[in-house]
Amino acid sequence: MAADRPSRSAFLAAVALAALLGLAGCGRGGGIEHAPERGDRAVAKVDGQTVWSSDVKREAVAQGLIGEGEPLDVSSDLFRRTLDEVVDQRLLAGEALRRKLDKDPVAQRRLAAARDRVLGDMLVESVVADAVNDNAVRGLYQEQLKLAKRSEEIHARQIVVPTAADGEAVKKLLASGASFEALAMEKSTDAATRFNGGDLGYFTIDVMPEAYDAALKSAKPGQIVGPFAIDGGFAVVKVEDRREEQPITLEAARPQIVRFLTYDQIRDLLEKLRGHAKVQVMIKTDTPSQAIPPADAPKTPPAPATAPSPPAPPAARGAKK
Numbered sequence: 001m002a003a004d005r006p007s008r009s010a011f012l013a014a015v016a017l018a019a020l021l022g023l024a025g026c027g028r029g030g031g032i033e034h035a036p037e038r039g040d041r042a043v044a045k046v047d048g049q050t051v052w053s054s055d056v057k058r059e060a061v062a063q064g065l066i067g068e069g070e071p072l073d074v075s076s077d078l079f080r081r082t083l084d085e086v087v088d089q090r091l092l093a094g095e096a097l098r099r100k101l102d103k104d105p106v107a108q109r110r111l112a113a114a115r116d117r118v119l120g121d122m123l124v125e126s127v128v129a130d131a132v133n134d135n136a137v138r139g140l141y142q143e144q145l146k147l148a149k150r151s152e153e154i155h156a157r158q159i160v161v162p163t164a165a166d167g168e169a170v171k172k173l174l175a176s177g178a179s180f181e182a183l184a185m186e187k188s189t190d191a192a193t194r195f196n197g198g199d200l201g202y203f204t205i206d207v208m209p210e211a212y213d214a215a216l217k218s219a220k221p222g223q224i225v226g227p228f229a230i231d232g233g234f235a236v237v238k239v240e241d242r243r244e245e246q247p248i249t250l251e252a253a254r255p256q257i258v259r260f261l262t263y264d265q266i267r268d269l270l271e272k273l274r275g276h277a278k279v280q281v282m283i284k285t286d287t288p289s290q291a292i293p294p295a296d297a298p299k300t301p302p303a304p305a306t307a308p309s310p311p312a313p314p315a316a317r318g319a320k321k
Helices: 008-015 017-024 053-062 077-098 105-131 134-147 164-175 180-187 210-216 250-275
Strands: 042-046 049-052 152-161 199-204 224-230 233-244
Touching: 042 053, 042 077, 049 053, 049 077, 053 077, 105 250, 134 250, 152 164, 152 180, 164 180, 164 224, 164 233, 210 224, 210 233
Parallel strands: none
Antiparallel strands: 042 049, 152 199, 152 233, 224 233
């Protein structure tokens, strides 16, 4: 809304924030510049100030063009487009400084708030980098493996036909030696499975409709079951295999474990900081206060109201193959 639109000076100062922070970290002289990160590469200069490849990558991450930790090839079109934007930011920042817009009180408050965000992010990154390591990830993974309850998995194929009579006809063809996969492609009405030979993959009974539970509960590998009524027709099912449910691999579980451990570290850090700080909220809201008591309080405090909901720890239950 127009009422919420910032002043021109505040807008320019905010747009130029990243460049201002970069300018503050280096002099305007022509001395030797050191790469801010290992393996960094100078990719441009704006009025004598170096733009590093890490600056461009950070901008790409901020815009959601790449994920955190993803590579960005300096020869790619995406890198060049993002570099142009970083250069524009530096030019805007330089002009804002020339016009002394950074002296505007509103701009100074916005820059201070942005500085707080940057420093806070750097603290979180530092704490997380120290705590969320490979040993921690493997430890939680092993813990989840011990806690997980594994069910039995069934590997099956199906042919879905309109009527029970059609199902009986399919069973007769199978009994005479016809290929289940070929009949599935020819006769099944289930678009999701017909073109891969009716393959349902491995699954646990609890994720299937009740009709499958009743029909497959005691079926043995190699057995043909049905036809039995399901939504959309009648199913003839061949049980290929039964096995104990396979646990999710460490690498598949790693992203979820990292998110969980990261949240845990941020929550603990905020609890500790709030426990040693004096925070007074000067407004009243309809929502009960979520203030965190001191660290030595007997009860486990809730997460701060601004913190994201914690991701659930990964159950050591495997992706079906």
